[in-house]
Amino acid sequence: MSFELKVKTFIEEEQLLQQGDHLLIAVSGGIDSMALLHYFIQTQEHWNIQVEAVHVDHMLRGEASAEDRAFVQKYCDANDVYLHAKEIPIPTILAQENGNTQLICRRERYQFFKEVLQKTNANKLVTAHHADDQLESVLMALTKNATMNSMQGIRPQRIFGGKSLIRPFLTVTKSEIGEYLLRKGLDYREDASNSKDTYVRNRFRHHVVPLLEAENPRVTEQVTHFTKQLQEDDTFLMTLAQDVFSQIIIRNNENTYRMEIEAFQLVPLALQRRLILILLNYLYKDSNTIQSYALLTSILKLCDTTAGYAEIHLPEDFLAVRRYGNLTIQKKEPLEGLASPEKQVISTANGWTTLTNGERLRVVNLHDLSSELLTDTAQLFYFNASKLHLPFYVRARRDGDRMLLKGMDQPKRLSRLFIDEKIPLNERNSWPLLISQSDEVVAVIGVRMGIFFSTTPQPNDDTVLIVD
Template sequence: MHFFEESIKRFIEKKEMLKEEDHVAVAVSGGIDSMVLLSFLHKHQKQLGITVSAIHVDHMLRGAESYEDLRFVKSFCHERSIPFFGRQADAGREASENGIGIQFAARKVRYALFKEGMDALGANKLATAHHADDQAETVLMQLSRGGHTHSGIPAVRSFAFGMLIRPFLCVEKEEIAAYAAKYSIPYREDPSNQKITYTRNRYRHQLLSFLKNENPKAAMHIGYFAQDQQEDEFFLQEMAREKMEKMTIWKQESVSLQIEPFREVPLPLQRRAIHLILNYLYHGKTAFSFLHIHHILQLLQSAAPSGKLNLPSRLSVRKLNEQCVFAYEADDRPGNETDFLHVRDQLYRKSAGTFKLTEASECPHGAECFRLKSDTPLPLCIRMRRDGDRIQLKGMSGSKKLARLLIDEKIPLAYRDYIPVVTDANGTILWIPGIRKSVHEGDGPLLLIYEKE
């Protein structure tokens, strides 16, 4: 166990995770990983010169069982005089109201409460218990999905008004379990961790289990790979930034690139330069893959004097002689006209997507849905936002300006003119698909189905 503790301390020091007088709030679910992390940091807080507290979020997905997790963590902290912040958040309602997956909804409410908890406790660091097995699963998922990165989970990153740290990335699940057994650290089991309906669980119980049977140190080797990738990536991105300075013009919603000097840049830096441009224009909000970067590089290297690529969310890449411009389409902005939707109608709205008003009982996979009240005035109206638009959100007594809502939801400025607004026949806003639902959702027979373009 001495080796376990020393490995973590060396990792903390190497990654410069902690400094004296830090206040570290540990995200504690009640499971074995987070309980060991809390116990470890609490045990060594004087040596590390830090203050340790705990944050627990009950997602209310397992009823009384998940509430018992909250009570368990609270009691553990009380017995050891560890400052505690615990809250309940209805992840199921969040998913339903916003038409998003339950895992995404749970993460959204969890991290919002992590920020609130850090503020309430006065913490400047948030520690999570992600370990080497989690890192291996993440890298494998990134590789399988063809993402633009395959460097896994960062050990340190900015979060809220401080930093998020992951001290356990250097140790495996088996080591954590052995430490818990040796020091009799109590914990609770979440049965959902065994369900292979969740993507990560399938990677954990099927793919990573297979790899560890082939080589017990597979997770650690993948972790070393991820760490090397992160360090290499940081270095290469800095080099790419330096190379780009004299060949780009950066504006709020566009980037211009000089093609000829760009072609002289080594290919690894070209890839990262394109990644930097896309990340800047998308504000980190839209997923793009290595294929998008590959297609852009093909366009830039081609002998054709001109060409155009259309990327997600109406971002275009235009090549014209020696210039390449990354910008949002200005000519294809949606018009101000209103489309009407009756029962069993289907309509396609340019730059928005497809709407269907049906009597379906369930929302189709991959779509977003809004169930109407029985007395909702028809036809429904589909339009783009207008000045003065207001919506009454669920759980809200008054109404809120739509412009303010989009700011609060951190929707990039370039996206806001492409977001559809659904109203009833009287003009009352019912739904902003992909953003928020109003208090006017009900349990009537009609279901509005939306599939994003």
């Protein structure tokens, strides 16, 4: 099958184009993107589409980068294609952020692509990813982050900036693209950095892929079929998972989700993974975070049982908590009416902490307790630090909060405790609670202390909380 027919068939099978589409083609000047631009210039009447181009000069290779832009501009002028071009000072951004060069280049490049899409009539961004890129992506995912999502590789199309991003060359190899360009007598620019092993993808391209091709010259084609099947299977399973998600996961707000673990456990494991993936897509924008195998596994493990309390800290200040048979994922945010986050932490190293209600708290080792720390109004509460893992912190009441009190077999709901202690209704939601590192309420400051504290030192007590 000829190059042109393979691309045409792929576009039709994946429904990448519709009559009247306005394409914005990303062109670096390299072999792949020049072939992409040429293909659509030659076939725009057949597809009944409009074509524009977009180019980014990352300013990383000095004069060579500027020459790339001039080369693309000349070709576009000769073929009556409008070019949107921009210089982005990546070296300056790198100096400020000290980040990964490739990631920053990609972020800035795609941000410009998005801006151009939004200010023009273009409805689809087109990139020149091909079958070799697909193979490399799967191999990289396999060695780094082999999740069900990452192993599907590059998709033919996805939503981008409220519009579409399509990849019509995913079915053809780089050698086929080179042959097409040679047959058409077209020139291109070679990026010298492509020959270096500095980047992970280049190392796979130069060393791993040739070994696989020596074993099976059609390995790229095999992987293309493999990813297509995975994508089709996953699309079906994700449709099922979306239905289940709406049934068992409750969204309280954009930063809080809750579900009953027993209901989650009744779902097949394949759908459990996808339920978590859907949830992560709501919480995060970064694809590396969403596709993290460690993150997926840790949340699944948290749902292995309904018994006891457990929590895991997630990226971007989210917290996943298992409590009373429920899993809650929420943003850790300071609540109105309490001290700022940096003053909430209470440990032996922090000295005095003053709460908004005027109370002062301090934790000291028992052997460091001295009369200089005490006033006539100070109250002392002794405890064993191995049972109450420090540091403590202070927050306001949340729905469902309970505290275990001496003489009781079950924790008491704080809503009931506030009623029993005659705390004014308007003060209950901002009353300071002392919280252990495991997010357990251990004291209602100025009202009741939990089971772990005593007013006289017990044999194993080694630490004291001073309330003044």
